[in-house]
Amino acid sequence: MKRLFVLLLFVFSLIACKNTSQNEQLKQVTTSKLIQKFRASKSDYPKISVHRGGKGIKHYPENCLETLQYVSDSISAIFEIDVAQTKDGKLVLMHDNSIDRTTTGSGLVKNLTYNELNSYNLVDDYGNQTNYKIPLFSEVLKWSRENNVILTIDIKRSVSQEDVIKAIESANAKDISIIITYDVEQAKSAYRLAPGLLLSVSARNDEEFDKLLKTEIPTENMLAFTGTRLSDKSLYQRLHNEDIVCILGTLGNLDRQAEARGDDMYLSWIKLGADILATDRPFEAHKAINQ
Numbered sequence: 001m002k003r004l005f006v007l008l009l010f011v012f013s014l015i016a017c018k019n020t021s022q023n024e025q026l027k028q029v030t031t032s033k034l035i036q037k038f039r040a041s042k043s044d045y046p047k048i049s050v051h052r053g054g055k056g057i058k059h060y061p062e063n064c065l066e067t068l069q070y071v072s073d074s075i076s077a078i079f080e081i082d083v084a085q086t087k088d089g090k091l092v093l094m095h096d097n098s099i100d101r102t103t104t105g106s107g108l109v110k111n112l113t114y115n116e117l118n119s120y121n122l123v124d125d126y127g128n129q130t131n132y133k134i135p136l137f138s139e140v141l142k143w144s145r146e147n148n149v150i151l152t153i154d155i156k157r158s159v160s161q162e163d164v165i166k167a168i169e170s171a172n173a174k175d176i177s178i179i180i181t182y183d184v185e186q187a188k189s190a191y192r193l194a195p196g197l198l199l200s201v202s203a204r205n206d207e208e209f210d211k212l213l214k215t216e217i218p219t220e221n222m223l224a225f226t227g228t229r230l231s232d233k234s235l236y237q238r239l240h241n242e243d244i245v246c247i248l249g250t251l252g253n254l255d256r257q258a259e260a261r262g263d264d265m266y267l268s269w270i271k272l273g274a275d276i277l278a279t280d281r282p283f284e285a286h287k288a289i290n291q
Helices: 002-028 065-072 137-147 161-170 184-193 206-213 233-241 253-261 264-272 282-289
Strands: 048-050 078-085 091-093 151-155 177-180 198-202 222-225 246-249 276-279
Touching (some): 048 282, 065 137, 078 137, 091 137, 137 161, 151 161, 161 184, 184 198, 206 233, 233 246, 264 276
Parallel strands (some): 048 276, 078 151, 177 198, 222 246
């Protein structure tokens, strides 16, 4: 009888330890405030996403901290930025593989140290040299957290999701950071690494959305990028039925349509079902949808 009691006590102890371990793991998952903020049933989130942190702005280069500051002072927006990695492992903002187009220097980012990058100045889209430097990702996270500015973070192919997520966690910047993914596998990987973050997922059609629904990713962790073409209204409605916010990429063709035919087109796309417009014309789009 005594042996049976000891055995039962041992079994109960194992179960208790397992439950405690699971509870501790759950407690370690800190959920971003953005998961509750970006819900289709709500409306208190920015409706403009500024592509590359601001393009086509004279004297303000893309993926530049000073450009983010300039645009943020003028309109309410979230900012899409691109994160690359230097030869010495520093995370910086840069869209292209090389620095030729956007700086006074040349060469591949992966072949240059941060100190080498820092010796060059950024150039705007009109070829004007500025006094601004390529910013460290950590600097942008710090500024964004201090100013409550939301970032959607495009991770370049040569950079690991894990490195970027570690940088976000180190900066205590979960509440201002959204990870961009382009397919189901990227989305699954990001969710496993950071189940508390909001993810921008590709849902350009019903087939892509169906694949996402079959993953372990909760719909509340999803911000749906519906592509750079207009989708049928039924897709927006289906996403809204799951309380998922839809981002339409007007950058490119749709921006050109609005510029040629009238900026009131931006408002028509919002009425169609898009909740956020990712654009290269943030000032014009913001004005059009806030008339």
